[in-house]
Amino acid sequence: MGTLYEDRLAEHVGKECEPIEAVDTVCPETIRHWIEIMEDRNPAYSDADWAAKSRFGRIVAPGAMMQVWSMAPHWPPRDLPELPIAPVDEVLIAEGFTEVVATEQSQHIRKLAPIGEPVTFTVKLTKVSDREHKTRLGMAYFVTFEYRFTDPRGDLLGTQSFTYMRYRPESADEPAA
């Protein structure tokens, strides 16, 4: 059994937000704005003739850009269900773990989203380290959450897992001068 706040962290593990429909439908313009930066040469993403005759049947979005569909609009602000990460951040910040560094990301790509279809996603808190870890930046907790992307039939497009470290800066332990 952990400290009081560790028990509070553990309560949130496994929680998942309600499904959120992405604001933009998968479209060739957004895909092109991705591939022009990545310099991606795959015709599945940009050559309609090739894509029509391919296993995809039409242009599809790169799996690596799945998170783009989840990005919040700049204006107007959109009311979204609370993500399960928020209460964990709140507990850790209150305990002095104020700084954040991203440490790992992984994607599993099941099916590429075709143009013309909306994407729906959820965010689930999958793991919080059960004790604090000593790191070169300070004592830290590791928090992992997972996006899950689905198509309009509810079929899985892919998942993206993301881990960040919340740490208490070393100097924060020292009394103020």
Next chain:
Amino acid sequence: MPTDWMKPHLQYDSVSWAEVAEGDELPAHVREVDTTLVVLGAISAARDFYPVHHDKDAAIAAGAPDVFLNILTTNGLMASFVTNWCGPDWDLTDIGLRLLIPAFPGQKLTTTGTVARKYEEAGQQMLDIEFGAETDYGPHCKGKATLRRA
């Protein structure tokens, strides 16, 4: 949307199962990281408006020397590094990254990769690619990608 102008730049050929072997190295790829890449990667490609990726003052206030590549861009560059090599007859099924030193404008990002494993699974031809990207400051990311022959 017209795309004929892009076709000369696309890759239609793929690496064949017979020609690839464990230990093969992917051609190294060098990309100049400048403010344009950092900002367009965040704002245009990824729609990530977090200020440290486009506002130098905000980046400095956060303890960084300059704006730095967002994770979506790093992940996209790594994924395209692998799939530009193998060609469109392969599906990228998994990609994972460990995030190390941020990439800042003025740095060259050099990406290298190796065919770590060639195997068959459930009757499908598979490759695991181990890759890494470095700047002058040291390793930016390390990771593994899995490809499945379509």
